Structures are given as structure tokens and as C-alpha cells.
Amino acid sequence: ELSGKGQLLRIRTECSANPGRRGRAAPLTRVLLTFKSPVELPGGSSARHKVREETEVELSSADSFARILDALGLRPFFRYEKIRSTYVLPMAARWARGLLIEFDExxxxNFVELEGSPAAIDRAAKLxxxxxxxxxxxxYGQLYREDCLRRGVPPGDMVFARRWK
Structure with a gap:
């Protein structure tokens, strides 16, 4: 089992909220398969950053690949939804090259995720x-289980009550 090894295989569907100029173009949709290696915590339990290698490949169909995984005996154990807005700092902020500031609803x-070098993450977090x-x-799986425990409800999937269009 992947989770027992600290590994994760995720099928993610991304839908662009920006339909293009003047709303004429259809929203863009991408399907990505991501393998996440076990988390490394440099500095042990006092770590402020987690390091995790991710390998991604674009898929043509989430449903088709889900059927392949099912045929191989792999079953989904957690689904979650989020609305993500990604920001980068201006090019003049050279220290922030490669840094992504991601706001997740x-x-x-709501959460802010910072992806980049530890020094850039620390500086951006302070700013x-x-x-x-x-x-x-x-x-998000851990945060959701903690939230369910706090509210006294059984955990399931972390999805919005209504679908976003």
C-alpha cells in the first residue's frame, strides 16, 4: 500500500477560472497524475519546511486512468476539493524566483501554501x-481528519457542499 510507505498517487483535475479574453474561450481543463515521494523533514520534529519530491505527467482522461488504477487493485481513499489561486512576486524580487504563493479555499x-526554497519560504511568510x-x-487529509474530530463528525471526503461552476 502506498500510504503505508508515505507515498501518494493523485489524479488531479485543474479547471482554469479564467476563460480567456472577453469570456469567449472555453475554460481550460488539465488532468495530472502526480506521484509524491515520502515527506522529508530536514531538522526532524522541529522542522518548519517539508520536502517532498513530486513527479507529474499530464493525462488525457481522469476517468480512464482511474479505471486502470482500479484494475490494478488501487482504490481511492480520500478525495478533496479546493479552489486555488497562484501568485508570484515581481521579477525584481530576485530572492523569490521559483517561489509560488498559493491561496487555497x-x-x-482558507490556507496559504508557499512552495520554493526554504529561505524564500521563510522570507515570504514573514512578509x-x-x-x-x-x-x-x-x-489536507490530516487537517480534514482533525477538523472532523473537533466537530464530532465521521470523516469522509473533503468536498464542497455544492459544486463550483
Missing amino acids: TPIG LGFSPAQHILAN
Whole structure:
């Protein structure tokens, strides 16, 4: 089992919220298969950053690949939805090259994810007003289970009550 090894295989469907100029073009949809290696925590339990290698490939169909995984005996164990807005700092901020600032709206709240080098993450977090004590290393599955426990409800999938269009 992948989760027992700290690994993850994810099928992600991305839908662009920007339909193009003057709303004429159809929204873009991409399907990505991502393999995530086990998490490394440089610095052990006091780590403020997690390092995880990701390998992605674009797929033509989420449903077709899900059927392949099912035929191989792999079953989904958690589904979640989020609305993500991704930002980058201006080119003049050379220290931030390669840094992604991602704002995620989820059914359990809003989160900021910073992806980049540890130095860039620390600097951006400080500029955004976050202290090191506010860094969260848990994934959405862990955060969702904690939220369900707090609310006294059984965990299922972390999806919005209504579908976003």
C-alpha cells in the first residue's frame, strides 16, 4: 500500500477560472497524475519546511486512468476539493524566483501554501505576516481528519457542499 510507505498517487483535475479574453474561450481543463515521494523533514520534529519530491505527467482522461488504477487493485481513499489561486512576486524580487504563493479555499477553511526554497519560504511568510509558529506541515487529509474530530463528525471526503461552476 502506498500510504503505508508515505507515498501518494493523485489524479488531479485543474479547471482554469479564467476563460480567456472577453469570456469567449472555453475554460481550460488539465488532468495530472502526480506521484509524491515520502515527506522529508530536514531538522526532524522541529522542522518548519517539508520536502517532498513530486513527479507529474499530464493525462488525457481522469476517468480512464482511474479505471486502470482500479484494475490494478488501487482504490481511492480520500478525495478533496479546493479552489486555488497562484501568485508570484515581481521579477525584481530576485530572492523569490521559483517561489509560488498559493491561496487555497477549502471546505475546512482558507490556507496559504508557499512552495520554493526554504529561505524564500521563510522570507515570504514573514512578509505576509506569518510567524514560524504558524507554519503547518500537515496535509489536507490530516487537517480534514482533525477538523472532523473537533466537530464530532465521521470523516469522509473533503468536498464542497455544492459544486463550483
